[in-house]
Amino acid sequence: MPELVFFSGTMDCGKSTLALQIQHNRSARGLQGMIYSRDDREGKGKLSSRLGLATEAIEVADDLDFYTHVVQALTAGGRVDYVIADEAQFLTPPQIDQLARVVDDLEVDVFAFGITTDFRSKLFPGSQRLVELADRVEVLQVEALCWCGARATHNARTVGGQMVVEGAQVVVGDVNRPGSEVGYEVLCRRHHRRLMTAARASAAALSPDVLPVD
Ligand SMILES: Nc1ncnc2c1ncn2[C@@H]1O[C@H](COP(=O)(O)OP(=O)(O)O)[C@@H](O)[C@H]1O
Numbered sequence: 616m617p618e619l620v621f622f623s624g625t626m627d628c629g630k631s632t633l634a635l636q637i638q639h640n641r642s643a644r645g646l647q648g649m650i651y652s653r654d655d656r657e658g659k660g661k662l663s664s665r666l667g668l669a670t671e672a673i674e675v676a677d678d679l680d681f682y683t684h685v686v687q688a689l690t691a692g693g694r695v696d697y698v699i700a701d702e703a704q705f706l707t708p709p710q711i712d713q714l715a716r717v718v719d720d721l722e723v724d725v726f727a728f729g730i731t732t733d734f735r736s737k738l739f740p741g742s743q744r745l746v747e748l749a750d751r752v753e754v755l756q757v758e759a760l761c762w763c764g765a766r767a768t769h770n771a772r773t774v775g776g777q778m779v780v781e782g783a784q785v786v787v788g789d790v791n792r793p794g795s796e797v798g799y800e801v802l803c804r805r806h807h808r809r810l811m812t813a814a815r816a817s818a819a820a821l822s823p824d825v826l827p828v829d
């Protein structure tokens with residue numbers, strides 16, 4: 616049975632790498648897929664992994680209708696054995712419904728990859744709809760880690776090095792970019808709640824609250 620599968624996790628946990636592996640393994644067996652992405656860090660029309668691999672992808676805009684797009688490809692004589700949609704958190708809820716329709720009405724597997732929650736720990740609308748509609752939600756096996764060593768479950772945003780909890784939901788960016796104006800860092804829930812990034816923890820360790828008294 617074809618499925619709508621949502622592979623979810625924090626930033627930097629290997630989602631795009633897995634998308635590229637699924638694409639590689641299927642195309643190696645002669646299957647043909649439609650690869651979509653939206654606002655990949657490497658630029659428009661790309662699906663890229665931090666491991667250095669990348670492939671071309673169809674850049675999704677708000678007005679792209681996945682169902683119509685796949686039907687058009689089939690009508691033009693193409694084969695579509697599976698669909699991959701990366702950065703799925705950026706898709707609109709109606710687009711997730713269209714992906715479900717691709718599975719149900721066209722009997723094509725759809726693999727969607729994305730982060731579930733934003734820097735405020737709030738669901739992205741597209742991810743919420745995926746959780747509601749997916750046949751399976753898969754959490755990636757490779758754990759991203761918080762600076763404390765615990766499993767990272769949350770995404771933090773930093774502006775000028777300081778963790779923020781207000782701002783636009785969508786700001787394309789990357790982890791491990793200390794010099795950038797806007798950066799991201801994955802944290803465990805405990806440290807996300809306390810706004811305790813690696814930089815802040817290290818500064819706190821260097822400045823003891825109580826000075827030694829002779
Ligand atoms: N230099 C490296 N050597 C080995 N693994 C790396 C390296 N850089 C990144 N990775 C792996 O790639 C993962 C990020 O993969 P990526 O597909 O870009 O993540 P996502 O799409 O979830 O943001 C990291 O969690 C790490 O496991």
Ligand SMILES: Cc1cn([C@H]2C[C@H](O)[C@@H](COP(=O)(O)O)O2)c(=O)[nH]c1=O
Pocket residue numbers: 625626627630631654655656729730732733734735770771772784785786787788789799
């Ligand atoms: C937490 C958060 C992230 N983003 C952006 C930052 C990146 O461009 C993508 C996530 O990409 P990845 O391949 O999973 O690393 O999402 C955002 O716009 N808003 C957020 O709150």
